[in-house]
Amino acid sequence: MIDIHQQNKQLIGQLRAALYDIDKGQLKKQLNAVFAPDCEIHLAFPFEDLAGPDGLYDVYRGLLTAVPDLERRDFIFMAGEANGDNWVGCGGHYVGLFENHWLDIPPTQHLIFMRYHEFFRIEENKIVEMQALWDIPQLMMQANAWPMTPSLGVECVVPGPAMQDGIITAPYDKAKADASVKLVLDMVSGLKNSPQGAEAMELDRFWHPKMNWYGPAGIGSTRRLSGFRSWHQIPFLKAMPDRTIILDKGVFFGDGDYVGFTAWPVMWMTVSGDGWLGIAPANQKITMRSLDFWRHENGRLRENWVLVDILDVYNQLDVDVFSRMKELTVARQPI
Numbered sequence: 598m599i600d601i602h603q604q605n606k607q608l609i610g611q612l613r614a615a616l617y618d619i620d621k622g623q624l625k626k627q628l629n630a631v632f633a634p635d636c637e638i639h640l641a642f643p644f645e646d647l648a649g650p651d652g653l654y655d656v657y658r659g660l661l662t663a664v665p666d667l668e669r670r671d672f673i674f675m676a677g678e679a680n681g682d683n684w685v686g687c688g689g690h691y692v693g694l695f696e697n698h699w700l701d702i703p704p705t706q707h708l709i710f711m712r713y714h715e716f717f718r719i720e721e722n723k724i725v726e727m728q729a730l731w732d733i734p735q736l737m738m739q740a741n742a743w744p745m746t747p748s749l750g751v752e753c754v755v756p757g758p759a760m761q762d763g764i765i766t767a768p769y770d771k772a773k774a775d776a777s778v779k780l781v782l783d784m785v786s787g788l789k790n791s792p793q794g795a796e797a798m799e800l801d802r803f804w805h806p807k808m809n810w811y812g813p814a815g816i817g818s819t820r821r822l823s824g825f826r827s828w829h830q831i832p833f834l835k836a837m838p839d840r841t842i843i844l845d846k847g848v849f850f851g852d853g854d855y856v857g858f859t860a861w862p863v864m865w866m867t868v869s870g871d872g873w874l875g876i877a878p879a880n881q882k883i884t885m886r887s888l889d890f891w892r893h894e895n896g897r898l899r900e901n902w903v904l905v906d907i908l909d910v911y912n913q914l915d916v917d918v919f920s921r922m923k924e925l926t927v928a929r930q931p932i
Contacts, residue, residue, distance in 0.1 A: 601683055602676035602769040602852070605719045609674075609685045612724075616669035621661055625654045633723040639861055641730045641886075642909035643700070643919070653727070660691070663699030664709065668692050672757025673890050673902070674764045675857055677774050677850030684850050685717045686857035688763070688890050688902055690754070691731070695740070700733065701919060702740050703929035710754045711736045712813075714888035714904045716848070716859040728859045730888050730904040735814035737922060742929075743814075744921040745911070746875035749828040750810075750817020758892050758900060759809075765852050774851030781856045781891050782849060784898060785842065805899040815874065815907040836873035837866035858889040868914070874907075876914060883913045 608631055615627040632638075632650035639646055640656065647653055661667055673688035695709040711732055718726035737743040738752060757763050784803035800822055810825045811818045819825045834840065847860040862884035871878045886906040891898050911918045923930060 600769045602678075602685075604722065605676050605683055605685050605717075606674065606766075608719060608722055608724070609676075609687065609717055613669060613671060613674070613687070616657075616667075619657075619661065619667055619669075621658070624657060625651065628654050628657075631724055632727075633720075633725045636724055637726040639726075639728045641733060641906045642912050660699060663697045663702075663704065664691070664693035664695055666693045672763050673855065675850075675852035675855045675890075676765075676769070677778075677852045677857070679848045679850040682848070683719050684848060684857065684859075685719065686850070686859070686890065687713070687715045687717075689713060689757075695736070698931065699736075701923050701926075701930065702733075702737055702742055703926050705740050707739075709736055709739050712755055712904065714859075714890065714902065716857065716888060728861050728888065730813075730886065730906055732814050732904060734907055738814055740926075742922050742926045744925045745815065745916075745918060748815055748817035749832060750812055750819045750824075752814060752817050755811040755818060755902065760854075760892070760894075762853075763855065763892070765855065767853065770853065773853060777851035777854060777856050777891075777893060778849050780893055780896065780898065781851075781858070782844070785844065803898050805894060805897040808898060809900050811900070811902045813904045813907055816905070832872045836868055836870040836876065836878065838870060840864055840866040854893050856891045856893075858887070858891075860887065862886045874910070881914050883910060885910060 612631050615624060628650040634649055636649055638653050644656055669689065669691055671687050671689035676685040690710045690712050692708065692710050695705045695707060697704050712735060713729060713731045715729040717724045734743060804822050808822060809820055812829060816829055819828045842864055847858055847863045849856060849858050864885040866883060868876055868881045868883060869878050886909060888904050890902040892900040908918055
């Protein structure tokens with residue numbers, strides 16, 4: 598007998614197939630086939646909350662105008678249960694030839710990659726909620742149109758899992774999934790001790806010596822725990838030492854060696870220190886959306902894919918990234 602998580606993967610499989618070989622004329626019908634009409638859809642800034650599947654279709658229609666041969670490529674596909682709800686998580690890249698403007702980003706006439714993390718809550722074989730971050734700054738960078746500070750980490754096309762096993766098709770193993778979630782929760786719980794310093798967080802207990810942390814464009818990716826601390830964690834905590842993580846507002850679900858996490862938002866903080874993203878420490882209060890995947894290997898976390906809604910952060914600080922981008926690329930904007 599098929600378990601509920603395999604059934605949910607089959608439902609999301611219809612969406613994955615529709616977005617792999619996209620037929621623009623059929624897409625609206627295909628979205629309405631898998632989404633409940635009154636579903637909640639939350640996308641990254643500037644899209645925000647959308648009006649059901651038709652609202653999502655409008656977003657895809659604009660993206661398809663810019664990238665007519667758009668193709669979805671998942672490298673993680675997992676499902677599980679959290680807080681009594683059933684979720685499916687997907688991570689991958691939208692790829693294609695960037696032919697026309699999108700969100701005023703100038704086209705490149707070259708192949709582009711835009712990473713996404715997308716989470717779907719499913720009830721009665723329909724998607725009733727979608728939370729998704731698309732790495733729009735990554736596309737700006739590929740168009741040489743990123744108007745903000747350079748990343749401290751490395752900017753690259755983020756790879757899929759080293760073990761090439763992120764597309765999980767095996768029957769759901771609850772005991773294994775629960776163990777994976779516990780490992781991540783134990784690690785995240787230690788992050789609350791950040792005011793006491795790096796040793797108090799005990800990250801060495803949880804992370805593999807060859808860990809990779811794949812951050813969003815604007816922050817970049819890092820290697821090993823030392824790289825994570827130098828190029829992300831230390832600047833982040835120096836700028837926002839009161840960072841608060843509310844774990845009970847997050848959704849953690851496991852599938853095999855993988856854990857997915859989503860919250861909208863999950864962190865509250867004040868920008869009171871200097872340095873992070875070049876933002877002035879003006880004591881601005883912000884929240885942060887973060888959608889993540891972890892993969893563990895022999896009980897140690899070896900890979901972590903993280904997307905943060907960077908554009909939403911700037912928006913909360915009253916910085917209009919898109920206006921600044923248009924000024925930077927004025928010679929490449931339509932007359």
